[in-house]
Amino acid sequence: MSGPAATIADAERLIADRKPDVAIVDINLRGERANPLLDRLQEEGIPxxxxxxxxxxxxxxxxxxxxxxxxxxxxxxxAILRPIVARLPDR
Structure with a gap:
């Protein structure tokens, strides 16, 4: 488990340290819209x-x-998380 991250920069550092299996993101991070973070997570293939x-x-x-x-x-x-976790490759 990584996080929580209060800002996009904090989240970026967490992703760089350890790629998460799933990200739970508030669309508003300390006044910043999280769209750039969502783009990065999508590029990394992180649900x-x-x-x-x-x-x-x-x-x-x-x-x-x-x-x-x-x-x-x-x-x-x-109900949303379970099917996502079920699709993850075994570790």
Missing amino acids: VIVITGYTEVSLQPGKVEAILQKPVSVEQFL
Whole structure:
């Protein structure tokens, strides 16, 4: 497990140190939109779940696995996460 990261720069350092299996990203990181981070994660082939307080987030299709609106229940989060984890190669 890596993180949490409060900024895009912090997240970039974490990715460089250890590639995560899955990234859970808030669309707003300390006032920065996380789009550049989402691009990097997609380039690295890292599945992403976006969690946001915004009522609407516009992202390119296929950019992320899911966009969940806060507050997110444990059941809702696990329903999205389980199939992603099931697709990961064994370590």
